[in-house]
């Protein structure tokens with residue numbers, strides 16, 4: 001099976017277009033000028049130091065900004081007031097529930113994650129982190145070959161618990177988990193895992209289901225509509241070679257996403273897993289202008305342990321050791337906020353209007369990781385995205401005259417146009433979901449221009 005989480009495609013996307021940002025790995029940490037290693041394995045400042053910043057691959061353990069602790073809450077997407085773009089978010093989880101990358105839309109009191117032609121879709125990540133606990137999401141997936149919907153927990157050291165849905169198979173939820181992003185951890189699964197990771201369901205595009213992850217220090221249970229689909233016990237994950245539990249154990253963000261597994265630029269295994277190349281001329285694209293997944297609500301119930309692991313009684317999580325295991329997580333009081341998109345964990349006030357500290361960040365440091373593109377000057381777009389790219393490029397120019405260091409706050413929607421593979425059409429069995437969406441949604445295709453404007457606004461905020 002492929003390493004099929006969203007990370008795969010996003011890493012592909014960012015590495016294709018981000019040759020200029022330094023890469024980071026466990027053995028090659030970020031340099032001091034761009035100390036923060038993003039979720040996608042590249043170095044930068046600002047948003048690179050917020051959610052997803054991997055302390056093990058960053059310049060120092062204190063390079064990443066501390067992560068807001070868990071908050072028990074139900075998120076109904078009646079409006080998107082508490083969703084903020086990753087080009088604006090500065091770490092204040094009291095004002096923002098979800099950090100977005102792409103083009104989230106509101107429709108009939110639901111959240112739509114959208115994926116317009118030749119875009120890399122939409123990702124929402126919770127601003128707070130769960131250190132064990134229970135999370136439920138009620139949603140309808142997208143559909144069509146190559147189109148992947150996901151609901152996952154992902155920690156900054158890449159522990160991961162997943163639900164993934166490939167649009168070519170609307171009858172199964174695929175489940176998965178990783179310890180520190182190491183695929184081999186799945187080898188430890190024994191016969192206990194007799195569901196093989198796939199849970200059978202009725203049509204996931206036309207029907208809402210409630211997908212639940214119940215995560216304790218001792219087991220993970222995946223439940224759909226309250227029925228147990230899979231159980232993973234920590235006791236089955238011991239790795240005698242490394243003397244570790246290869247079990248997800250560190251604070252994680254909830255991530256909701258819609259992304260193109262079926263892009264020609266992705267690995268062959270990923271494309272095959274996703275059911276083939278995305279059809280950008282499908283019925284959903286023609287009727288609505290995008291693929292979409294429909295989220296009704298998400299409920300987070302924190303674990304509330306009275307002693308570590310799994311507490312959330314202070315304000316933020318940090319790591320005190322490169323091991324990145326449960327016993328190296330500190331539930332403490334470090335600030336989670338930076339003053340601008342050139343701030344870092346060690347220089348949170350950089351770029352503040354008062355100019356209290358001078359930043360180590362160079363004028364060319366990347367400030368918003370991954371999908372937004374490390375090199376907005378490179379235009380890989382087709383057709384209707386060209387407007388947005390020139391906007392983004394203009395913002396970049398402005399930014400560099402400011403020496404603000406913000407070079408990558410450009411459009412996330414449409415910033416990468418790489419797919420366009422054509423192949424046979426996806427499921428045409430039902431149009432009801434598309435019909436329900438209605439014509440009013442067509443306007444969102446203009447979101448790429450909007451994203452350019454966001455870039456300008458983000459610039460002005462600096």
Ligand SMILES: *[C@@H]1O[C@H](CO)[C@@H](O)[C@H](O)[C@H]1NC(C)=O
Nearest residue numbers: 015016018019020021022023
């Ligand atoms: C980062 O890694 C990618 C993929 O291996 C490579 O194409 C790119 O050139 C690297 N970037 C740098 C700055 O080394």
Ligand SMILES: *[C@@H]1O[C@H](CO)[C@@H](O)[C@H](O)[C@H]1NC(C)=O
Nearest residue numbers: 061062063066318319334345
């Ligand atoms: C948390 O704050 C303390 C006190 O200011 C500091 O010594 C420590 O380095 C910070 N930890 C991290 C991981 O940022």
Ligand SMILES: *[C@@H]1O[C@H](CO)[C@@H](O)[C@H](O)[C@H]1NC(C)=O
Nearest residue numbers: 182184185187188239241242
């Ligand atoms: C143990 O961990 C090592 C290093 O990550 C990995 O290569 C190996 O496959 C793991 N063994 C098992 C049984 O999971």
Ligand SMILES: *[C@@H]1O[C@H](CO)[C@@H](O)[C@H](O)[C@H]1NC(C)=O
Nearest residue numbers: 001169172174195196197198
């Ligand atoms: C789960 O379903 C996917 C897609 O149909 C398939 O590729 C995979 O082999 C299945 N996994 C198991 C363990 O049956």
Ligand SMILES: *[C@@H]1O[C@H](CO)[C@@H](O)[C@H](O)[C@H]1NC(C)=O
Nearest residue numbers: 217218245249309325326327
């Ligand atoms: C936490 O980590 C320690 C040290 O690796 C280990 O002994 C313990 O079993 C872990 N606990 C959980 C709940 O993972």
Ligand SMILES: *[C@@H]1O[C@H](CO)[C@@H](O)[C@H](O)[C@H]1NC(C)=O
Nearest residue numbers: 072073133134301302303304
């Ligand atoms: C944890 O505490 C919060 C706030 O007091 C509460 O809403 C939530 O239900 C608790 N979670 C559990 C699992 O007890």
